[in-house]
Ligand SMILES: O=C(O)CCC(=O)C(=O)O
């Protein structure tokens with residue numbers, strides 16, 4: 415993959431100066447916390463930790479499913495990933511358990527539903543029609559980051575959707591600002607020394623023009639089973655693995671809005687014969703579902719007909735069909 419880079423055009427001194435102490439504090443929540451409290455924390459800080467989100471035997475099984483794929487390394491010819499970072503992309507095709515227990519985690523999905531569901535309306539002649547587009551999977555990746563890996567550059571994962579953020583002091587009272595939410599579940603301890611994800615609290619409120627500053631970062635240290643949840647507009651990056659013998663192992667995914675192109679092309683990255691065997695609710699999370707109004711159809715039908723031709727003309731998901 416290749417892109418061209420331009421020299422930094424913006425000077426941090428053009429913006430109100432910030433110190434790490436002035437940034438919002440990163441909150442940690444138990445897995446049974448009130449979802450509204452987690453949403454509130456994300457609006458303020460952009461990221462938070464969910465303690466004991468995934469049980470250890472589940473992590474062990476997912477690791478067992480994925481480990482055999484870790485040698486089929488995908489190379490990256492730019493300066494974004496060090497060579498010590500191995501990524502198992504299309505993770506949920508390698509571990510069905512990761513689909514159910516990582517991507518479909520109830521806390522993560524509840525938060526995604528709140529931030530990433532789009533509610534809109536349109537005129538169809540003289541009829542005013544309400545419409546809802548639900549979130550879908552953007553990518554699923556297992557990261558195995560070995561000793562010696564250098565620190566990734568700070569970035570916003572919303573970049574692939576060409577966002578253009580303005581600087582705000584408070585999270586707006588609508589959900590049009592964010593296009594993604596990340597979920598990084600630690601399968602092994604993620605520590606300061608082995609390169610725990612660093613991020614800039616509050617940077618989801620920044621203008622696109624404000625450059626990220628290393629001195630403002632804090633690291634999301636995690637114990638196995640803990641998860642870091644983050645709006646994709648937050649500046650973050652994997653940090654250097656300065657140990658000699660510790661692998662940082664993460665099971666991660668992002669969700670995005672239902673009408674956007676998925677960063678990892680789910681229809682091509684996940685083999686159909688594997689997706690066909692997945693439960694319907696997982697197929698729908700992957701994107702085999704219509705985004706109202708009329709986005710994603712195949713032969714004027716729900717895209718799940720590709721997985722199961724017997725659904726042709728029998729699906730109930732294309733709710734707008736009779737409006738056409
Ligand atoms: O390694 C990490 O902790 C984060 C990785 C990341 O941000 C990315 O690959 O986009």
Ligand SMILES: [Fe+2]
Nearest residue numbers: 570571650651
């Ligand atoms: Fe990232």
